[in-house]
Amino acid sequence: MAAPGSVSAAFQEYLQHLGLQDFPCGFGSWNKSRCLDARRSPWAEPAGLEEAVPPGEETPEALLELLRDQHSPWALPPDCSPQERLLREVAALAPELLHGSRVFQAVKSLRILDKGVEEVDEGLLRFQQLEELILSANHISRVTSAHLPRTLKVLELCCNAVDDLQDLCARPPPELQHLGLGYNRLCGPSQEKHLTVDFWPNLVSLDLSFNNLTDLLELVSQLSTLQNLHILLLQGNPLALIPTYRGFLVDSLPKLSILDDIHIWPEEREQFHGLARQPELIRSEARVVVSIGEMKGLPNPEAFQQLEVGSEGPVITYSYCVTYEFAEGEQLEDRGSPEATKIHQSPTVTMLDVDSSAQDTGGTTSHQEPAATEEPTARSAKVFATPGQPWADTIDCSYRKEHVAKDLVGLKSYLEAGTIVSVVEEKVLSWPVDADTQENTVPNKKEGQELKKNGAKNKPVLVPKNKQKKKKKQQQLELRSDPPIRSTLGTTRVTLETLLATEDLVAAVCDFGILIPEKPPELPVVEEKEVKKGKDKSKNAKAEKGSLASRKTAATPAPKVKNKDTTEVEEGRELQLVPLTVQFQMQLLRWPLSTQSHGSREDSVMCPQQK
Structure with a gap:
């Protein structure tokens, strides 16, 4: 029995999902007569089979219709792979070809996605014709190359937890043409040494995107030995943030055709020509503007608070x-x-x-x-x-x-x-400076006049009251500020x-x-028709209206x-x-x-x- 979390266990669940032994596939009374003839080709259309079908047994056309009709309860979803459709049709027409261990000989492409696989076990060696192995979105951290079929040409391990290539490169499949290791945990500088022609002589496509590789110079020196490499994905690695990243790769790997899903045109090669001979430009830093x-x-703060300069408020x-x-x-x-x-x-x-x-x-x-x-x-x-x-x-x-x-x-x-x-708002409150704290001179309280001596005639001089008020107003205009109050108006990612x-x-x-x-709603104001004609009453009405407006302003708080x-x-x-x-x-x-x-x-x- 396959160990839980292994590829073999996931494959057994895969077979149950396909239902290769259930109606309308596999052995059963619905196709018993056809199972007796093991020499029949599963892809050939049987001729004159209707007459030979015993009563109660389904015809091949009826079985295939149950598999292909989208409204059938046995139909596969539209996004299934071509191999899944082929296996089910073979199981319906010639189930003896997929009986027991023979099913491993018929599988050339195995796709096990997001099934919680943690181990690539030796059960994979039973797939002697396997050419494509897709194990993306699982929990694989180590891949032992001795457990991989030698016939593999495509190995996809995207979105796993692979952090070391040593076990994979011990005895890798010699005919491998694509290796997908994107979205894993590979980090340099120890991993670059496993990406040479000694391990992957026939590699055409390599996906190392979204790992943690940082040494661009060392990686390029190893990849340059892969003479058949035409497609390379390195985006998402820290080294891809270096300003000279793409130009250095384009000039260093002349046989490369596609880099990070973008075709390399001759004009681009011409622009970056000679950059590979200037390694001093490859600085391990990025520049972000x-x-x-x-x-x-922004809401206008004056619409909520309109305090005047003075002792009434800041x-x-x-x-x-x-x-x-x-x-x-x-x-x-x-x-x-x-x-x-x-x-x-x-x-x-x-x-x-x-x-x-x-x-x-x-x-x-x-x-x-x-x-x-x-x-x-x-x-x-x-x-x-x-x-x-x-x-x-x-x-x-x-x-x-x-x-x-x-x-x-x-x-x-x-x-x-x-x-x-x-967006941050900074509010500063400034208060009038008290005149008594600025000067020791206290104004005379007798009818608003101040006594002052004239140096020339040695006579007392009366200072008019309006000048005294002007001086006092100038003192009030001197303000002291509180520490700023900062508040965040909005935040987004x-x-x-x-x-x-x-x-x-x-x-x-x-x-x-x-x-x-x-x-806030407007306060009621005395209508003009209720005010009698006359200068004095008109002035009283204006004074009353101004008083109401001032009370409304004072009652309006600052916006929250x-x-x-x-x-x-x-x-x-x-x-x-x-x-x-x-x-x-x-x-x-x-x-x-x-x-x-x-x-x-x-x-x-x-x-x-x-x-």
Whole structure:
């Protein structure tokens, strides 16, 4: 009996799923007469069989109709493989050919996907005609080459847990033409030595995508020995983030036809000609540019709070910025920022390394949430922010910052998890400075006049009351500010996984959508027809109206902004959804840097089909 979790056990379940011994397949009274003639070819149409069919036995046409009709309960799903259809038709017409161990001789392609397989056992050796073995989306960590049939030409192990190639390369199938190891856990530099012509002399296609390979120079030196290699997939590896990655591979492997699912055209080879002889350009680092454009939809704070300067309340100023997270650690190089916690205000770029001009809230770190799968793991991230700007209907952030990432594995995990983009509001309360605390001179209280001596005539001089009020008003205009109050208006996650594939630019319009309380209803105002004619009464009416307006303004609180998932209603006031959008871009710079550092994808290397 096959061990649980092995390929043999999964194959037995596969046979039960096909139902090769059940009606209308296999041995039974429905085709007993045909099973007696083992010499009959299962693919030949029997002639004159209707007369020889005993009563109660199904005809071959009826059995095949039950297998092929989409409305039949025995029909296979439309996405089944051609081999599955062939096996069932053979089992219906000549079940003796698939009886017992003979079924292993008839299988040339075996596809066992997402069945929890953990072991490639020696039971596979019974498949003496097997040419294609697909074991994707399982839990295989080791593959022993001694358990693989020597007739294999295709071996697909995508989406498993393979982290070492030593056992696979001990005695690999000599005729193997395709090896698929994408989405596994291979990491360098010990694995590159197993990817040479000594182990895979006939390899035409190799998939190593989305592993953790980092040594581009060593990998290329080993792959260059595979003289028949025409298709190569390396996207998703940390080494694919290096700016010169594609150009170096194209120039180093002249027989390569397709790299990362993109055809290599002669024009591209000509552009990258000679790059293979310049290994000094292959630096183990990546360059990422973050750009933030317009911010639209911010609620106007003046619509909720309109306090005047004076002792009645503080002067409130607002500023807004956009923050985003970038991978923290040794991979983040910031030569232009000697102080990690210093906030930089200039939005222009002055150097190729991490831009010292961007606002860097380096003292704040956060942790990214892990993805749904085991990888990527949670990694800490550093928060960067655009310079704060006052409110406007449209705020042009004009932000551009270039990051140099040296930890390519950490950068890959960061791109898999995505970045967090937020809109932050900063509120500053400024209070009038008390005049008594600024000067020891106390104004005279006698009818608002102050006694002052004249130095020339030595006579007391009366200071008019209006000048005294003017001086007092100037003292009140001197304000003291409280520490800023920061609040997050909206947060969203931007997906960056496409930067690990063939894309080099992610452009997104982040739509936060925030909830703010609706404006309170207008207070009743005395109608004009109720006011009698006359200057004095007209003035009284205006005074009363102004008093009501001032009371309404004083009663209006500052807005409490909430995320769009909030359904709370405050003080009987309903919340309204306000769209808030931010233009966000992240670009992975490719070689040549001079043509792509300006954000123009048209200047990059593209094949004619892409253009």
